[in-house]
Amino acid sequence: MAGNEWALHLEGLRKSFGDVQAVDGLDLVAGRGECLGLLGPNGAGKTTTIEICEGLTTPDQGQVKLLGLEWKRNAAELRQRIGIQLQETQFTDKLTVEETIRLFRSFYRRGLTVDALVTLVELEEKRKARVGGLSGGQKQRLAMALALAGDPELVFLDEPTTGLDPQARRHLWELVEELKRTGRTIILTTHYMEEAERLCDRVAIMDRGRKIAEGTPKELIALAGGEEIVELGILRVADAERLAGKLKALDGVREHTASEGLHRMAVSELHRTTPGIFAVLEEEGAHLSEFRTHSATLEDVFVKLTGRNLRDA
Amino acid sequence: MPKLSEFLDRSSIFQLTWTRFRLMLREPEAIFWIFIFPILLAGGLGIAFRNRPADVLPVAATNAQMVAVLNQSAELHAQLLNETEGQHALATGRVVLVAVASPAGVRYEFDDTNPDGRTARRAADHALQRAAGRRDVLATSDQLVHEVGSRYIDFVVPGLLGMNLMGSAMWGLGFSIVDMRQKKLLKRMVASPMPRSEFLLSFLFSRLAMLVLEVAVLLGFSWFAFGVPFRGSLWQLGALCVLTSLAFSALGLLVASRARTLEAVSGLMNLTMFPMWILSGIFFSASRFPSMVQPLVRALPLTAAIDALRGNMLEGLGLGQMLGPLAILLFWCVVPFALSLRIFRWR
Numbered sequence: 001m002a003g004n005e006w007a008l009h010l011e012g013l014r015k016s017f018g019d020v021q022a023v024d025g026l027d028l029v030a031g032r033g034e035c036l037g038l039l040g041p042n043g044a045g046k047t048t049t050i051e052i053c054e055g056l057t058t059p060d061q062g063q064v065k066l067l068g069l070e071w072k073r074n075a076a077e078l079r080q081r082i083g084i085q086l087q088e089t090q091f092t093d094k095l096t097v098e099e100t101i102r103l104f105r106s107f108y109r110r111g112l113t114v115d116a117l118v119t120l121v122e123l124e125e126k127r128k129a130r131v132g133g134l135s136g137g138q139k140q141r142l143a144m145a146l147a148l149a150g151d152p153e154l155v156f157l158d159e160p161t162t163g164l165d166p167q168a169r170r171h172l173w174e175l176v177e178e179l180k181r182t183g184r185t186i187i188l189t190t191h192y193m194e195e196a197e198r199l200c201d202r203v204a205i206m207d208r209g210r211k212i213a214e215g216t217p218k219e220l221i222a223l224a225g226g227e228e229i230v231e232l233g234i235l236r237v238a239d240a241e242r243l244a245g246k247l248k249a250l251d252g253v254r255e256h257t258a259s260e261g262l263h264r265m266a267v268s269e270l271h272r273t274t275p276g277i278f279a280v281l282e283e284e285g286a287h288l289s290e291f292r293t294h295s296a297t298l299e300d301v302f303v304k305l306t307g308r309n310l311r312d313a
Numbered sequence: 314m315p316k317l318s319e320f321l322d323r324s325s326i327f328q329l330t331w332t333r334f335r336l337m338l339r340e341p342e343a344i345f346w347i348f349i350f351p352i353l354l355a356g357g358l359g360i361a362f363r364n365r366p367a368d369v370l371p372v373a374a375t376n377a378q379m380v381a382v383l384n385q386s387a388e389l390h391a392q393l394l395n396e397t398e399g400q401h402a403l404a405t406g407r408v409v410l411v412a413v414a415s416p417a418g419v420r421y422e423f424d425d426t427n428p429d430g431r432t433a434r435r436a437a438d439h440a441l442q443r444a445a446g447r448r449d450v451l452a453t454s455d456q457l458v459h460e461v462g463s464r465y466i467d468f469v470v471p472g473l474l475g476m477n478l479m480g481s482a483m484w485g486l487g488f489s490i491v492d493m494r495q496k497k498l499l500k501r502m503v504a505s506p507m508p509r510s511e512f513l514l515s516f517l518f519s520r521l522a523m524l525v526l527e528v529a530v531l532l533g534f535s536w537f538a539f540g541v542p543f544r545g546s547l548w549q550l551g552a553l554c555v556l557t558s559l560a561f562s563a564l565g566l567l568v569a570s571r572a573r574t575l576e577a578v579s580g581l582m583n584l585t586m587f588p589m590w591i592l593s594g595i596f597f598s599a600s601r602f603p604s605m606v607q608p609l610v611r612a613l614p615l616t617a618a619i620d621a622l623r624g625n626m627l628e629g630l631g632l633g634q635m636l637g638p639l640a641i642l643l644f645w646c647v648v649p650f651a652l653s654l655r656i657f658r659w660r
Contacts, residue, residue: 056660079504084504086500086504089498091498094340103328106324106325106327107505107506108505114322
């Protein structure tokens with residue numbers, strides 16, 4: 001693809017705040033109509049990256065191109081063509097939903113009507129309500145309406161569902177899926193792996209200002225070593241070393257890690273491997289405290305790549 | 314009509330200004346401080362310092378003849394007491410003077426630090442001397458003058474007006490801007506294509522719209538309740554109010570240009586306004602301060618504003634006769650505004 005075919009094109013991006021290297025040499029592209037997720041723990045540099053893309057932070061080094069345009073030369077046009085939802089914006093409590101949308105809509109030369117925006121984010125019933133009285137999910141949908149006021153080609157969503165309850169989160173996901181259907185490019189940061197798996201066509205996993213993996217959620221999960229993850233907690237066993245060795249050697253086990261009595265295995269076919277696991281446990285006289293399996297997620301990818309959990313990294 | 318409303322819906326400067334205006338009206342505390350408080354203050358001061366008709370002063374005398382003479386004076390009301398009783402009445406404030414008959418004539422007992430006592434002394438002496446046969450050699454007559462414009466209320470209303478213009482402009486701008494910055498709303502607005510100049514202008518426009526109401530309410534009340542005079546041209550008075558409000562808006566913008574929290578900006582606001590509350594002659598003439606600090610006092614925007622407002626309302630001076638205060642106000646419009654544009658923190 002030629003350079004200006006990309007909706008987003010970052011090259012060699014670096015930004016530090018004092019001693020902290022927030023973004024440390026990042027290359028990233030997003031095609032038109034694609035939903036790209038930046039996944040990583042708090043402090044991974046996601047927000048700094050997205051704010052550089054949004055023209056709110058100037059990078060120390062590197063190139064940023066959005067829709068083939070640059071902030072230095074085409075700021076006014078870019079502001080008209082992109083939509084932005086920031087983390088933790090509090091809108092004015094004493095304005096109504098409709099008044100807030102109308103205000104932001106007036107900044108754009110073209111875009112959706114106030115009515116269309118209210119309908120799109122399903123706030124019809126709250127149209128005349130003051131912003132101060134909205135729930136967290138409703139406030140976040142209002143923020144989405146404002147991001148969409150100019151009918152943008154490219155939309156930036158910075159942790160759109162952080163702090164929302166599960167129902168409000170699903171509601172917002174449906175809205176993002178609606179945006180994807182209308183062909184917009186979406187750049188999304190999140191530290192929820194389910195969110196990235198459900199919404200994103202492609203995910204870049206970030207840690208400490210760098211991109212440590214990139215691909216479709218499927219490709220990334222394959223990186224974790226298997227489709228299913230088995231975790232077992234061992235209460236007592238005569239010879240932990242021998243147990244670990246036997247588990248590792250089982251047919252179908254791709255990966256095995258153990259720490260403090262917790263064994264974690266990536267397996268390709270759960271139904272074939274599980275009987276073998278129990279046979280080994282029987283042989284070694286191991287007492288189980290727990291046994292869990294789940295389909296591999298992006299979280300497992302992150303654990304594999306960094307040795308840390310996404311949430312407490 | 315649908316055409317106009319559509320146009321207004323699309324006009325960002327109108328939407329920004331109207332939003333500011335709307336928010337001010339939705340803030341009940343702001344309404345109190347801007348509209349009610351100055352009226353209460355003007356009303357209170359007007360009543361406290363009203364010009365009363367001269368009081369009748371209670372006095373005592375030690376014989377019936379003197380009591381009769383003193384009671385003929387319109388300024389005095391006399392009662393008969395012996396000297397001991399009289400001294401007791403004086404000590405407890407029931408009378409302000411005791412006239413004691415003595416072999417040599419009359420002795421007045423009174424407190425000379427009490428103005429009422431001194432007045433009673435003169436009135437009583439005059440009455441007794443005339444009764445004893447003194448004749449005035451010079452023919453005199455009184456013409457009573459209750460001059461509108463020289464009362465305390467006339468003096469204080471332009472001061473209150475200046476104080477109100479300062480407070481509402483500074484709080485109105487400073488507080489809202491820092492509140493928006495603290496809530497990251499400012500950052501969100503800058504992330505949209507909103508023209509930054511229109512954002513700042515919207516504060517000035519909504520301020521001016523509010524100003525019309527504010528000034529009309531305070532001056533209307535003062536005129537209606539106390540008959541405060543308007544000797545200068547009304548449009549020039551309006552222009553002075555606008556200029557004053559712009560100067561304090563610029564100062565408010567400067568104070569709010571970097572502060573990140575409401576606490577910080579409140580402190581800065583009070584720090585900025587406090588010297589002016591004291592020095593700028595709201596309640597008494599600023600010329601009472603020693604000449605050493607006069608250059609400082611004169612350079613303050615509120616002093617210039619109040620001087621000009623008094624010049625217009627009380628002396629009927631034209632703008633051309635008040636170039637000094639006007640130049641000072643203009644300086645306070647331009648310099649803080651230019652400075653705040655340079656250092657304004659947009660996020």
